[in-house]
Amino acid sequence: AKRLENHYRDAMDLEFTIEKNRLFILQCRVGKRTAGAAVRIAVEMVQEGLIDKVEAINRVRPQDLDQLLHPQIDPKAEVKVIAKGLPASPGAAVGKVIFESAEAAVVGLSEPVILVRPETNPDDIRGMLASKGVLTARGGMTSHAAVVARGFGLPCVAGCESIVIDEAAKTFTAGDVVVHEGDFISIDGSTGNVMLGQAPLIEPTITAEFQTLLSWADEVRKLGVRANADNPKDARKAFEFGAEGIGLCRTEHMFFEKDRLPVVQDMILAKTKEDRQNALNKLLPVQQSDFEGIFEAMQGRPVTIRLIDPPLHEFLPRYEHVLARVVDLRARGVVPGTPSYELLEQQEHLLDAIEGMREANPMLGLRGCRLSIVFPEIVEMQVRAIFQAACKLAKQGKEVHPEIMIPLVGHVNELKLLREQLEGVAKQVMQEAGCQVDYKFGTMIEIPRAALTSDKVAEFAEFFSFGTNDLTQTTFGFSRDDAEGKFLQKYVDMKILPVNPFETLDRDGVGKLMRLCVEQARPVRPDIKLGICGEHGGDPSSIEFCHQIGLNYVSCSPYRVPIARLAAAQAAVADGVERDK
């Protein structure tokens, strides 16, 4: 057996029989193993001199590492799967079903909770944060629930269309199973499975062998690996997993937290410039302290901060909810002078405000840099907060490298205008503080037109970061929220598309645009830093493509950083083999 393993240079499964005192070896194949075992075997074989480091790197499938980085359901356990949704945020969770976010926020303090909602919106954030996991009946891989859950490292099954929620009765049904509030369920955000009862969980471990393998990967890879992190906690996790910087810090997620959302709403609904400025003045110190925490956590590594991106109406209650409240109050016939009447008047004003802001296609509307051009006060506050935080730390002798990212640029003039304006704010803050920090200004490439005109955009950008979630949406003309629920799965089943392009980068279409973008930009600005911060940044096949077109780094969720380090190494190895041919 030892001789066979040496020969095949791998752990082998042997089948043998002993007949008439003779040993017959019937079959011999590479042994099946868990990701943990694969890592241990690969590292041990290098230590035994059987294979070299490069071969060890190639022996482990990066995507299998996901098992090692989140709690998992014990594969030996018998579970009862009652429904299946989208695997929206990896990891498994067990808890009691709660249907209201406000209740989840309370119950979650003392007991494990799974929040079950038709879909989520900013009002649900508190309840989500207090829960162990989230299950939604509607929405795709970029629905509010999915994005927020991934950001918070919270397991989530989204768009589970086969469950029917009855909020009034506080039950949901899945086929013929009725689940009541308070019943235990388990969800697996890596597979999309929803199970009845408490499935046994296995906690993640990063072993010494795993660390060793990753250090070998780091020696080989050409791509840098950064993480997407929106708060100090995620930034610390990213640092721990070996991220060389933050590739995407989404500043608006900070706006959704419970103590801040009312101030953000005041800012949005302000009727005068003065009221708006007052609200912004309240947000400034809060954002500054967020940035201080992130800079501290990253210990001098670069932090790319994306300025506010979503349309403002995303921070307000949903139009339909307010409409229903208004119609209901009117139908009941409220009397002037009563509290109901005041409520009606207030809700009518809110309805008018939302009515004026809502959009036919919010993904393609007043958001990103467009918003900042129309309402420059918000980004000016954000840039002030970034540089006040940076200067404070710099004065304490700490290293900081903020990189300001302006989102959704389609025309170079958008970037030119905002950069001039915001670099002015940055310089003013540094002058006020009597301090100089190293900084960069750049843009996300997420609109086809920006990629097509990258030679012009590069004149005003020190870095590009491919926002491949939105770039995939615009290049395909897919709204991910709609497509994943309504036809994308059918497309993959019918083999119209080989894979879901939001999971693995579409090289023929989106990739062609990225390659064109790189080829046009580099001659204009040879030292431009090129990265990717869409979810593809954590997908091994997409990472390989990023290596091939010569990006400088990939950025992904903290929990995928080890996967990206290994995948980047494998891409470099494959490239070397190609070249040696």
Added chain:
Amino acid sequence: AKRLENHYRDAMDLEFTIEKNRLFILQCRVGKRTAGAAVRIAVEMVQEGLIDKVEAINRVRPQDLDQLLHPQIDPKAEVKVIAKGLPASPGAAVGKVIFESAEAAVVGLSEPVILVRPETNPDDIRGMLASKGVLTARGGMTSHAAVVARGFGLPCVAGCESIVIDEAAKTFTAGDVVVHEGDFISIDGSTGNVMLGQAPLIEPTITAEFQTLLSWADEVRKLGVRANADNPKDARKAFEFGAEGIGLCRTEHMFFEKDRLPVVQDMILAKTKEDRQNALNKLLPVQQSDFEGIFEAMQGRPVTIRLIDPPLHEFLPRYEHVLARVVDLRARGVVPGTPSYELLEQQEHLLDAIEGMREANPMLGLRGCRLSIVFPEIVEMQVRAIFQAACKLAKQGKEVHPEIMIPLVGHVNELKLLREQLEGVAKQVMQEAGCQVDYKFGTMIEIPRAALTSDKVAEFAEFFSFGTNDLTQTTFGFSRDDAEGKFLQKYVDMKILPVNPFETLDRDGVGKLMRLCVEQARPVRPDIKLGICGEHGGDPSSIEFCHQIGLNYVSCSPYRVPIARLAAAQAAVADGVERDK
């Protein structure tokens, strides 16, 4: 004076004075003129041998011809402009203000009506058709009101955000002017002006000189000129204005007509395959007769028919309206067994159905070929209707050339699958009829990915038609409905964009994609027919670009066909001059 005109070879304005019996010529410049005069002068100067035909072609600005093709407000009249919106559909109209479509549909039979709505939806079509013009407070150049009005040749001012409509009081206010129902207003869909009272109108005339100039243009131009027409009336108008074919016939506009919409809604809300097929069976003869009318009107010229494109929920009442009705009925507490209770139940079902179909970003959702892949029955009915119509006429000895256009293709496999399926239907119908007609299958290029992978798409397409409205939306990441109301005008004012890219093609971005598409497709299929059917097909600068990248034809609204003929000739002349250099 004659000598001067001969010298400058143009009609001149002369300033002179006579002092001491001597004539002093003080100033001499090219005379200002209306479009009608410009055409007449240019043609007469050729006839007098002063200039040649090519120079005559260059003497007239194509966009000025618009004046000659629609009723206009007499420029000498004194009018009181009370508001300004988007010039959504050219021409001027005068009528009495009516706020409800149902009422407009009645009053419009006997009196001139201007329909004034916050925005329009399919329920308003009847009222719109009975009106002389439409004014909306919300919506952009591709809002429902704008698109339908242009299709019907109905003057429209859309997105007039400065008017405040009070539907309950039946008034609208513009600044401090209050307009009541029944008051006369005038609108100018070419400028966006809204005026109080009855402005005097000038009717369009196509003079003999105009015909002569256009015939010279036809001798010179390389680009074909087709028209966008959705019904026999528009097709006849297009033919009259010299269209060489239909470049875009939108089949779903036929679904919006009052006698058809209920059947379309039955089809969409059908609970069984059988119910759906029953509804489709009712639509089949209606669509067939539409196509017969269009084929007849075009007298053997090619007709490009686009299969159903919009998301199905566009044919249903708006979610918010049904929601409000349901909440209202519930709050009033209806009693089982009463008609109100039945209404509530029926509206609740409708609400559920719409809820299941509505989308976060309908522009990027389940529409176009995606819809046809998920629900193939609708397009199968449409192709059957097209070929039954074509065979019927062919048997009468008439020439027909249907070109079936599959919209919203992003991946070649979508086209491949649908073409195989639908060509099967076409062949079956021809076999049933014992008749063979000449036909083509092709696709619209309106998704960046289709342009980027045009070499692959061309393998299954006999023609491409650039849908530059949607291609501009996806390339810029702009939702036109949202952008034009919320930031696009500001972008143009601030010179971030040189012009509105929905009016004049963006050569650097969208144009680069089009050029790439052409360069990749032609080698794969040298005889591929390439056209454009977005609104840019009627814009002179965009037509010049289409000539430069070597398209075969442009297609525009019937009223812009003469403009396109002249602009195409000017592009060919400019190109010849370039080459001679």
